[in-house]
Every structure is written in structure tokens, then in C-alpha cells.
Amino acid sequence: MTAYLIRRLSQAILLLLVLSIAFFLLVHALPGGPQAVLFSPRMTAETRANLEHLYGLDQSLPVQYLLWFKNVLGGNFGNSFSDGQLVTTEIAGRIPPTLELFGAAMSFTLVLAVLLGVLSAVRKYSLMDYMVTVLAYFGISMPVFWFALILQEFIGVQLHLLPTSGRETCSIYGCATPFDVFVDGAQHLLMPMFVLSLLFLAGWSRYLRASMIEVLNQDYVRTARAKGLSPRTVIFRHALRNALIPFVTQVAIDVGLIFGGAVVTETVFAWPGLGRLFYDALSHRDFPILEALLLLGSASVIFLNLFADVLYSAIDPRIRYS
Amino acid sequence: MRLEQPGTGLFDAVVMPSDTEDAVLTKHRGMLQLITSRFVKNRLAVVGMGVLLTMILAAILAPILIGETAQVHPAIDTHITEALQGASFKHLLGTDDVGRDEFARLLYGARVSMLVGFVSMLVALSVGILLGSLAGYFGGIVDTLLMRVTDAFLAVPLYLILFVISAFFVAGGSDSIRQVILILGLFSWANTARITRGEILALREREFITAARAQGVGNARIIARHILPNAAGALLVNATLLVGGNIITESTLSFFGFGIQPPDASWGNMLASSRDYLTSAPLLVYAPGLAILVAVVSFNLMGDGLRDALDPNTTER
Numbered sequence: 001m002t003a004y005l006i007r008r009l010s011q012a013i014l015l016l017l018v019l020s021i022a023f024f025l026l027v028h029a030l031p032g033g034p035q036a037v038l039f040s041p042r043m044t045a046e047t048r049a050n051l052e053h054l055y056g057l058d059q060s061l062p063v064q065y066l067l068w069f070k071n072v073l074g075g076n077f078g079n080s081f082s083d084g085q086l087v088t089t090e091i092a093g094r095i096p097p098t099l100e101l102f103g104a105a106m107s108f109t110l111v112l113a114v115l116l117g118v119l120s121a122v123r124k125y126s127l128m129d130y131m132v133t134v135l136a137y138f139g140i141s142m143p144v145f146w147f148a149l150i151l152q153e154f155i156g157v158q159l160h161l162l163p164t165s166g167r168e169t170c171s172i173y174g175c176a177t178p179f180d181v182f183v184d185g186a187q188h189l190l191m192p193m194f195v196l197s198l199l200f201l202a203g204w205s206r207y208l209r210a211s212m213i214e215v216l217n218q219d220y221v222r223t224a225r226a227k228g229l230s231p232r233t234v235i236f237r238h239a240l241r242n243a244l245i246p247f248v249t250q251v252a253i254d255v256g257l258i259f260g261g262a263v264v265t266e267t268v269f270a271w272p273g274l275g276r277l278f279y280d281a282l283s284h285r286d287f288p289i290l291e292a293l294l295l296l297g298s299a300s301v302i303f304l305n306l307f308a309d310v311l312y313s314a315i316d317p318r319i320r321y322s
Numbered sequence: 323m324r325l326e327q328p329g330t331g332l333f334d335a336v337v338m339p340s341d342t343e344d345a346v347l348t349k350h351r352g353m354l355q356l357i358t359s360r361f362v363k364n365r366l367a368v369v370g371m372g373v374l375l376t377m378i379l380a381a382i383l384a385p386i387l388i389g390e391t392a393q394v395h396p397a398i399d400t401h402i403t404e405a406l407q408g409a410s411f412k413h414l415l416g417t418d419d420v421g422r423d424e425f426a427r428l429l430y431g432a433r434v435s436m437l438v439g440f441v442s443m444l445v446a447l448s449v450g451i452l453l454g455s456l457a458g459y460f461g462g463i464v465d466t467l468l469m470r471v472t473d474a475f476l477a478v479p480l481y482l483i484l485f486v487i488s489a490f491f492v493a494g495g496s497d498s499i500r501q502v503i504l505i506l507g508l509f510s511w512a513n514t515a516r517i518t519r520g521e522i523l524a525l526r527e528r529e530f531i532t533a534a535r536a537q538g539v540g541n542a543r544i545i546a547r548h549i550l551p552n553a554a555g556a557l558l559v560n561a562t563l564l565v566g567g568n569i570i571t572e573s574t575l576s577f578f579g580f581g582i583q584p585p586d587a588s589w590g591n592m593l594a595s596s597r598d599y600l601t602s603a604p605l606l607v608y609a610p611g612l613a614i615l616v617a618v619v620s621f622n623l624m625g626d627g628l629r630d631a632l633d634p635n636t637t638e639r
Contacts, residue, residue: 019474030490141618143570145577146593146611153600153607260479264574278482279578282489290486297479305477 001320005310012302016295020072023294024065027287034287038081068291078288080281087292090277097167098273101266102258104189105196110251113201114240117208117247122235124213132205139202144261148195148268155191162187165270192269199261200254207250211243245316249308256304259297360631367627370620377617381436384429396426397587409605416605418596428609431587435617438503438588439569443561445507446568450514451557455545457515458522469519475512484509484571488580498583502575506568517560521553555632559625566621573614589614 028034038051052058056067071078077087120129156164163169167188168181175181215221216239224234262275270276274293281289313319362368380387388396401421408416415424457468484505492501522545525531534544550557569589575581576590584591589610596606 015470015474015477018470019477022474026486137619137622138615141566141570141615141622143573143577143590143611143614143618145574146607146614149593149597149600149607150611153604157601257479260481263481263485267578278485282485294478294482294486297482298477301477301479 001313008306008309012306015302016299019298020069020295021065023291024068025061027291027294028061028064034081034285072295077292080289081286082281082284087288090289091274091292091296094272094274094277097271098258098262098266098275101189101192101196101271101273102255102262104193106200106251106255108193109197109200109204112197113204113208114244116201116205118212118235118240120205121209121212121216121243129209132209136202136206139198142198144195144199144264145268147198148191148265151191151195152268162191164191165268167272192265192271195269196261196265203254204247204251208243208247211246212239215239215243245312248315249312252304252308252311256301258300259293357631361627364627364630366623367631370623370627373616373620374624377432377613377620378436380429381432384426384433388423388426388429390426396423397430398422398585408603415609416603418592418603418606419599424606424609427587427592428589428613431589431592431610432613432617434499434582434586434588435569435572435590435614438499438506438572438582439565439621442503442506442510442568442572443564445503446511446564447514447557447561448511449508450511451518451550453511454515454518455522455550458519459526459541459545459549461526465519468515472512472515475509480509480571481574484575485578485580488575492580492583498581499586502572502581506571510564510568510571514557514560514564517556518550518553521556522549525549525552555628559629559632562621562625562628566618566625569614569621570618 034055034057035052038055038057039048043051049058056064059067068078075088077091079085080087080090116132120126120132123129152164155161168184169188170181170184175184216235221234221239224238225231229238259274259278262273263278264275265271266273266275267279274296277289278293280286281293384390384397390396399422401417404413404417404421407413407421410416413423413425415428418424418427453468453472457465457472487505487509488502491505492498526549531544531548534548539548572581572588573590573593576588577594579591579594582588582591584595592610593607596603596610600607
């Protein structure tokens with residue numbers, strides 16, 4: 001197991017290293033490159049030279065990469081082009097909102113997906129099963145940004161039930177009690193959370209249904225039933241626990257997609273998280289932030305995949321890696 | 323030749339080892355019939371296929387359906403005095419913010435969105451099959467290298483990299499369609515490569531391949547004529563799901579302004595320009611969104627239907 005872990009970890013780190021070179025080259029080879037963003041036509045040649053020197057752009061690309069990489073190893077991703085702040089500071093400020101949104105969406109989805117998955121597996125081919133199936137197809141095929149627009153219009157604009165965007169309004173209008181602050185935050189969270197959930201809910205409930213159906217057909221489940229155990233005990237204590245094994249690893253892999261999913265949802269709802277930061281950095285051609293976020297996004301995918309594999313062997317004693 | 327080998331792939335269950343030469347020949351047709359009859363029994367999949375065929379037909383016949391002539395182009399001509407009208411007999415889905423007929427634009431949008439979905443799928447399939455075959459067939463260092471590249475493509479969050487590349491490379495004008503197709507295709511081949519490689523690994527050591535090699539058949543021909551046909555089922559399912567997925571991705575890119583550029587209409591950029599009129603002209607937002615949803619649902623239903631029909635382990639419902 002240790003040897004396996006070391007091998008996988010070194011592979012993951014090597015992959016990240018290659019990706020960091022690819023991202024660096026991609027961003028610097030883009031039409032115009034960083035110079036197109038930093039320079040204004042009114043600058044004198046001397047100012048340009050100073051700026052180039054300041055950002056290290058007067059060096060050759062390999063040297064620039066090595067300098068950048070050396071800084072990254074020390075935890076320094078450089079300074080943002082648009083406001084000169086440290087990239088790490090900007091990113092750190094955006095992590096809590098994204099974690100809040102994802103934590104809420106993932107918990108909500110997990111509970112609902114397990115419920116729907118178990119119900120539709122136990123009542124296979126019932127009316128409810130078909131309804132869940134149809135809903136899942138629509139969920140998987142839904143253009144997320146469009147669904148978000150419709151929700152904003154209906155719930156926000158027409159019914160005035162929830163705010164259409166942002167994370168809080170207390171800093172503008174003021175909130176008297178901590179309870180008010182909580183309600184304000186929850187109201188802003190609800191819609192983006194639901195939109196983000198939809199993406200995973202459909203996939204997860206189908207996945208658990210398939211896994212549940214497979215387990216329910218196994219001999220030991222029949223044995224449990226034959227012993228006279230109540231259906232509830234059989235389903236939850238015997239079947240579900242085993243059906244959850246592949247499901248949990250799938251969930252761990254999907255959590256790695258945190259970034260990709262965040263860009264669309266956070267942008268449409270003006271949620272001040274990492275996804276929104278990415279969109280803004282792209283609009284401003286803020287190269288250092290783009291590089292850092294691309295790397296961070298890939299790292300989350302790679303390490304959660306690894307984590308899922310390890311988790312799989314940890315919760316299923318039949319699986320052993322060597 | 324292929325079918326005489328029991329247990330070679332997707333169609334195992336229908337080919338009995340005891341079959342005589344004669345029986346095998348009739349089995350081939352029987353197999354296709356079996357798959358067709360299974361597919362037809364899946365009502366949802368058939369509905370999906372019907373909807374798709376209708377949409378494709380409507381997209382092809384668009385100029386006739388909207389009464390386009392040499393002088394009148396309802397999808398392009400602007401009539402600023404007729405902007406943002408509701409549905410009427412003259413404009414089935416009303417008009418957009420510059421007075422273009424929304425129904426006409428929806429049909430032309432179908433042309434672009436379907437085209438992007440299909441051709442980007444073909445690009446992804448070609449790259450994926452090529453790299454997957456090379457990796458699976460030659461193994462060793464080729465395999466390791468190509469699969470690490472595939473891993474790298476799977477590790478990059480799709481929307482992040484697509485946004486970055488499209489934002490910088492997709493220029494205005496009619497070139498945007500070609501560029502979006504290329505970008506989508508080049509970033510969605512990884513799964514195809516994995517599927518192809520897996521199928522080839524399963525087949526590579528089988529006797530009929532050894533036999534072909536002994537007869538002096540070249541590598542390229544063995545892959546193309548003896549191996550890939552056995553992987554056709556899995557790849558067909560993959561292709562169907564790819565089209566649906568790429569239509570959504572294209573619409574998302576276009577909605578954020580990084581994809582298909584005006585004046586070309588795609589369902590995604592129609593939504594981008596109409597989001598400001600959600601309250602005053604809701605049809606402009608509902609129509610393209612529903613078009614995307616219905617098209618992608620249909621592709622997914624069809625893909626799953628194909629998967630079930632091709633899988634010998636599927637039990638009859």
C-alpha cells in the first residue's frame with residue numbers, strides 16, 4: 001500500500017509539473033501575450049522596458065518559467081496584473097465563498113441523491129422510478145446557465161422570494177442581529193446552491209440506483225430477507241452500506257470538478273468565489289491569476305482522483321492495491 | 323472470421339461456440355436484427371431519435387420553412403420598428419431586439435449548434451481512435467506516453483481551459499464556427515481514446531488477430547479491419563453522448579461570449595443577446611434554451627438506448 005501510494009503520488013506530482021509548463025506556455029503564447037495587457041500606447045519605450053523588467057518579461061521563456069516555478073514552490077504565484085495584489089491573497093479571499101457554496105450544494109445533493117437512488121432501486125420500474133429517471137435525464141442535459149436565468153427571473157424577479165445574485169446585502173443595508181445575518185446569507189445561497197446541485201443530483205441518483213439494484217440481487221440480501229429481517233433493515237443495514245462503496249468514490253471524483261462547475265454558476269449569480277475570480281481574471285487578461293487557478297483546478301482533480309482510489313480500498317476490504 | 327471467435331466483444335451472448343459456418347453467416351443478420359429490436363423496444367430512445375431526426379430535417383429545410391428568398395432573409399434582416407414583438411402568425415416565436423424573426427434564427431441556430439456538435443464529435447472520435455489504437459496495439463513506451471497525455475487532458479478542468487483558449491483564439495466573423503469545432507474536438511477525445519485502448523487490449527491477444535498476422539496482414543489493416551469493427555458498439559454510444567455534451571459546451575461558451583460570434587446564430591449566443599429581455603420578451607429566452615435541452619435529452623436517450631441494445635448482458639424488461 002505504501003509503495004502504491006508513493007508511486008501514485010509521484011505520478012501525480014509529475015503530471016502537475018508537466019501541466020504547469022503547458023499552462024505557462026499557453027498563457028504566454030496567447031496572441032499579444034502579457035505585454036498586450038500591461039502596455040498602453042502612450043507609454044514611452046523606457047516605461048515599457050521598466051515594466052518588462054519588473055515582471056521579468058525581458059527574459060527568455062524558459063528562464064521566465066523557471067523563475068515563476070521557483071516562486072511557486074515558495075508559495076508565491078506573483079502579483080495580479082490588474083491591482084498588483086499578491087495572487088495568493090486574492091485566491092485565499094475567494095476560497096471561503098466557494099467552499100460555502102460547494103459544501104451546501106454537496107450536502108444537499110448527497111442527502112437527496114441517496115434518498116432518490118434507494119427509493120427508485122427498491123421500487124424499480126414504478127411510476128416514481130420513471131419520474132426520477134426522466135428528471136435525471138433533464139438534469140444531465142440541462143444547460144446550467146439557462147436554468148439559472150429562468151430561476152432568477154421566476155423566483156427573484158417575478159415572485160420576489162430570493163435575491164437574484166451576490167452573497168450578502170448586510171454590508172450595504174446593515175443587519176441588526178446575527179440571526180438576520182444568517183437569514184440574509186441563506187437567502188443568497190439558496191438559488192446558486194440548487195443550480196449547482198442539479199448537475200450532480202441527476203448523475204449521483206442514477207449511479208446509486210444502479211449500484212443498489214446490483215447489490216439487492218445478491219445472495220446475501222436474499223439470505224437476510226429469508227432470515228426474516230425487516231425490509232428496512234435489509235435495505236439500509238445490509239444493501240445500502242455495500243452500494244455506497246462505489247458511490248462514495250464517484251462522489252470523491254466529482255468533488256474534484258469543483259472548479260469547472262463553479263465558473264458557470266458563480267458567474268451567473270455573481271457569487272464572489274474562485275469561479276467568478278477566474279471569469280474576471282479572464283476578462284482582464286490577468287495572466288498570473290489565470291495560471292494559478294488553472295494549476296489549482298488541475299491539482300484538485302488529480303488529488304481527488306487519487307483520494308478516491310485510496311478511499312475505495314479503505315472502505316472495501318476486498319480491494320487491495322500493490 | 324470475426325464472428326467465429328466466441329467471446330470477442332459486445333456480441334458474445336448471441337454467438338454460440340457450437341455454431342457451424344453456416345449458422346454464423348445467418349447469425350450476422352440476426353445480430354443486427356436483435357439489436358434493432360431491442361432498441362425499438364426502448365420507447366424513450368425511439369422518441370429521442372424521432373425528435374432528433376425532426377430537428378435535423380427542420381435545420382436542413384430551414385430556408386424553405388421560413389420562406390427565404392433572394393431578397394428576404396428572415397434570420398438576418400433587421401426591422402428595428404418590429405423589435406421584441408410577441409408570438410404571432412407572421413412571427414411564430416416573435417422577434418428579437420433588432421426585429422429579426424426568432425423562429426428563423428432558431429432554425430439557423432439549430433444548423434450551427436448541430437453542426438458544431440457533430441463535427442466536433444468527429445474530430446474527437448478521430449483523434450481518440452487514432453491515439454487509443456496506437457496505445458493499445460503497440461503497448462510499451464507508446465502506450466505509457468499516450469496514456470499520460472490522455473491523463474493530462476482529463477486532469478484539466480474542461481471549462482477553465484476551454485474558456486481560456488476560446489477567449490483568446492476565437493475571433494469574430496464567420497471563422498468562429500470552425501474554431502469552436504476544432505477547440506471542442508481537441509478537448510473531448512480523452513474518453514474515446516480510453517475506450518478504444520480498452521477494447522484493443524481485450525482483443526489484441528486473441529487467436530483471430532494472431533491468425534491475421536500470420537497471414538502477413540499489416541498493423542494498420544489489422545487495427546482498421548479486425549479490431550475496430552469489434553469496438554464499434556462502444557464507440558457509437560460514446561459518439562452519441564459526445565454530440566450532446568458538445569452542444570451544451572458550445573452553448574455555454576457562446577453564452578459567455580467566447581464561442582460562436584454574431585452575426586452567426588447559435589442557441590447559446592441567442593441566449594446571450596436575449597438575457598436582458600427576459601421580462602419583456604420571455605420567448606427569446608425560453609425558445610433557444612428549450613431547443614438545447616430537448617436536443618441534448620434526445621441525444622442522451624438515444625445513446626443510452628444504444629448502450630442497452632448493444633449490451634448482451636441487458637436483461638429484457
